Amino acid sequence: MTPAVAALIVAAGRGLRAGAGSPKQYRQLGGVPVLCRTLAPFLAESRLGTVLVVTGAGDNDRYDDAISRLPQSARTRLLAPIEGGETRQDSVRAGLEALAASGFTGTILVHDAARPFVSPALIERALAAGAESVAAIPALAVTDTVKRVDATGQIEETLPREQLVSVQTPQAFAFQPLLAAHRAAHAAGAAGFTDDSAIMEWAGHRVATFAGDSMNLKLTYPGDFELAEQRLARPLVTRTGTGYDVHAFTEGDHVWLGGIRIPHSRGVTAHSDGDVALHALTDAVLGALADGDIGSHFPPSDPQWRGASSDRFLAFAANRVRQRGGRIDHLDLTIVCEGPKVGPHRDAIRARIAEIAGLRLDQVGTKATTSERLGFTGRGEGLAALATATIRLPEPE
Structure with a gap:
C-alpha cells in the first residue's frame, strides 16, 4: 500500500515586513489571494490525500474568502484550518498535533503560504525525496559571495560559498520523527528555529537536500510583491x-456524464466512474498545457482510482492551469450516443462542469x-x- 502523504501549509504569520x-x-x-495560489498546486497533486492550513487568530473570514476561489471539488480535500501560535515553530507544531489526533502517519510536506509559485515539479521532487529520507529539503546553490559581519556591519569573515546553500519549502519529512522533534524542542524550551529542518538537525537527524527552484x-x-506582479503580468498566449x-x-x-448521474438501462465498463465527458475535458485541458494525459496522472493500473469520481480529474487539470499563472477561457464538449438522452440533463451538466x-x-x-x-x-x-479546451498561459521567460 502507498504510504499516506499530507501537506501542511503554514499561514499563521502576520507578514508585517511585506507592508500593506x-x-x-x-x-x-x-487579483487572486496569495494563499489560493499557494494551495492550488498541492490540491492538484493526486498523491496528497490531506491538505491542512494553519491560520492566524482572527483570520477565519480571510481564509474562507481565499479558498472560495478554488473549485469546490478541490476544497473537499482541505481539512478544517487549525489556529497557529505566536511563532512559526508553534504553528507547525499545532498543525502536526492536529494531524496526529486524526490518526495520520506517513510523509508530511511542510510549506510556507508565502511561496505561491511552488511548481508541480518541485512538489514531485519533494515527494520523491520524502520517500527516501527521514528529512529532505529543497536547496539552491549560493552564487553570491557571502560574508559574516559584526554588530557594526564590519566584515569579519568570508564564507566558502561552495559549502553553502539557501533553502526553501516544501520540506519533506517522515511524520512521526518530525512530530517527536517538535515535541522535544517544545519540552526543552528550544526556540528560534526558522524552519523545520533545523528542528530535525537539533533532534539528531540527518537532513538530505534536493534541487530547489x-x-x-x-x-x-x-x-517581492512588485516582482511577483511583474511575473504574472507577462503577456498571455492562447x-x-x-x-x-x-x-x-x-x-x-x-x-455518469459531466459529473451528473443519469439513469439508463446500461452502465459502462471503466476503471473509474467512466464519465466520458469529464475524461475528454481533462485530456483537452492537459493537452493545452502539454502536460501529458489523464492516464499519465491517474493510471488505471493504480487501485486508488478504481471507481473514483471523475470530477477530481478535471479539477486537477484546471488547477494545473491556475498554478502556471494561466486561465481557462472556454471548455466545449460534444457527447455522442444513441442513449441515454442528454438533452434533459444538458443544463445540469454545464453547471456541474463549470463548478468543477x-x-x-x-x-x-x-x-x-x-x-x-x-x-x-x-x-x-x-x-x-x-x-x-481554450486556455491562456504566460509567455515563457
Missing part, C-alpha cells in the same frame, strides 16, 4: 487542446448528438465524448 497592513498570505496577487519566490518585502474518450456499455442502471473547473456558466459549451446509427455508438455498444 494585512497578512501577506491573504493579499491579492494578480529559483522561481519559488518567498514574499517577504514590498519589492493555447488549445482536444480530448476524446469512449466507454463500452455493460450491465448497469446509470451512466471554477468557471462561469458562459465559459462552458455542451452539445449532444447521435452518429446516425453508424459505428459502435450507432449500434448502442457504448458512448463517446469529444472536447476542446
